Amino acid sequence: MLYGFTEKMESIIYSALQSCPYAKCLYEDAIRYVPDKTEKFLTIAEDKEVRIHTPLEELDILLHQE
Numbered sequence: 001m002l003y004g005f006t007e008k009m010e011s012i013i014y015s016a017l018q019s020c021p022y023a024k025c026l027y028e029d030a031i032r033y034v035p036d037k038t039e040k041f042l043t044i045a046e047d048k049e050v051r052i053h054t055p056l057e058e059l060d061i062l063l064h065q066e
Contacts, residue, residue: 010034013041021048027053 013030018027027050030041038056045052 006034010037017044022050024052025052 011041013026013034016023016026017030024045027041027045031038034041042052
């Protein structure tokens with residue numbers, strides 16, 4: 001992905017997470033579109049008590065298949 005596009009995507013995701021912090025699909029999209037920030041998104045999800053029931057290792061495998 002292009003550098004500017006990734007920054008813009010990350011900014012949009014953070015805005016969406018502020019508006020709808022309990023929408024699990026937003027965290028899934030965030031991890032899919034900005035995979036280098038996976039740990040950060042998972043931390044935010046955990047703070048909001050949103051659970052994603054996929055082990056991190058499995059998530060890495062799934063992300064690298066696409």
